[in-house]
Amino acid sequence: QSALTQPPSASGSPGQSVTISCTGTSSDVGGYNYVSWYQQHPGKAPKLMIYEVNKRPSGVPDRFSGSKSGNTASLTVSGLQAEDEADYHCSSYGGNNNVLFGGGTKLTVL
Amino acid sequence: QAQLVESGGGVVQPGRSLRLSCTASGFRFTHFGMNWIRLAPGKGLEWVAGMTSDGRGEYYGDSVRGRVTISRDNSKNTVYLQIHSLRDDDTSIYYCARDIDTSGHISQFDPWGQGTLVTVSS
Numbered sequence: 001q002s003a004l005t006q007p008p009s010a011s012g013s014p015g016q017s018v019t020i021s022c023t024g025t026s027s028d029v030g031g032y033n034y035v036s037w038y039q040q041h042p043g044k045a046p047k048l049m050i051y052e053v054n055k056r057p058s059g060v061p062d063r064f065s066g067s068k069s070g071n072t073a074s075l076t077v078s079g080l081q082a083e084d085e086a087d088y089h090c091s092s093y094g095g096n097n098n099v100l101f102g103g104g105t106k107l108t109v110l
Numbered sequence: 111q112a113q114l115v116e117s118g119g120g121v122v123q124p125g126r127s128l129r130l131s132c133t134a135s136g137f138r139f140t141h142f143g144m145n146w147i148r149l150a151p152g153k154g155l156e157w158v159a160g161m162t163s164d165g166r167g168e169y170y171g172d173s174v175r176g177r178v179t180i181s182r183d184n185s186k187n188t189v190y191l192q193i194h195s196l197r198d199d200d201t202s203i204y205y206c207a208r209d210i211d212t213s214g215h216i217s218q219f220d221p222w223g224q225g226t227l228v229t230v231s232s
Contacts, residue, residue, distance in 0.1 A: 006154075034217040036210075038155075046155070048220035051210055057220060089155050093217035097169040101147075103154035 004029065004090055004102035011108040012080045020105045022073040022090030028100050030071035034093035037066060037075045040104075041086045049088075050075060077107070085109040112137040112221050114206045119226030122196050130191040132206030132223055140164075143209035143216055144182060144189040148202035149225075158204070159191060160216040169216060196230045203227050 005023040012018035022029065022037075029035055035053045038046035048057055050066035053073065063078045073092070077084050090102040118130040132144070145160040159180040160169045168180050174193075182189040193200060204226050207219035 032217075034215070036218040038219075045205060045222040045224050046207075046219075047222070048210065048218070051218045051220075091155070091157075091218070093215075097160070097167075097216055098171065099145075099157035099160070099217055101155040101157060 003094070003100035004092060006088075006090055006102035006105045008103065009106045009108065011110055012077075013110045014080050014082065016080050017076060017078045018080060018107065019074050019076045020088055020090075020107070022075070022092075022102050024071050024073075024092055024100065026071055028071075028092040028094040029068065029073050031095065032093045033068070035066065035068055035073040036091045037064075038089045038091065039084075039086045040089065046089060080109050082109050112208065114208065114221060114223035116204065116206050116223045116226040119204065119228045121229045121231055123232050124196055124198060124230055126196055127192065127194045128196060128228060130193070130204055130206075130226055130228070132189045132191075134187045134189070134208070137208070139187040140184045141212045143167075143214060144180075145207045145209070145216065145219060146178075146180060146189075146191045147205045147207055147219070147222075149205070150199065150202040156202075160209075161189065162214055162216075163212070167214075193228075196228075198230050201228060201230045 037050040054066040094100040146158040179192040206223040210218040
């Protein structure tokens, strides 16, 4: 069982928006602004999409956005495209030099 | 362009030890903390270990603490992960990942290597 809770799956049609949640506690997600999201296509390395809750690395489309409310962080993908179909993993600093991940969410573009 | 390449994976018998390596290129290795993160079949990512840029700080995930050792050789731009007393549930793809910045705060990772598969089986 992963430390952070993500839905196992999410889906949307091309052009639609989809939001993936990541729930932790006040000791991790709720306590720090070090929430990040990673995209992973099958057989590939994870790729950083969002860091520090809502910042995008250069090269990541602005269709990807992050937010946080209380102990729950969210990743929103707007204007879904076929290439967005992938696994998405959330992560949070957990204090005491520890890092937590979620169980991952498989995003399907219908 | 920053790049990480892992090696050392394979099929290992339970109870044995294994050392993984990750060689970096394309950035100033001595300025960044480095980490190992694994992905077991059917499970989510798990942070295994991290080490500060100068090698003085080493940190471990709860489930592996006491069985793994992270180290680095800054003269070789390489970080290592030694895993002892391997168990079936250590079967995973092991990724090497760099801290996102040079702040020394281990929490976010970019880039990642392609991973090396460790299979624990008799």
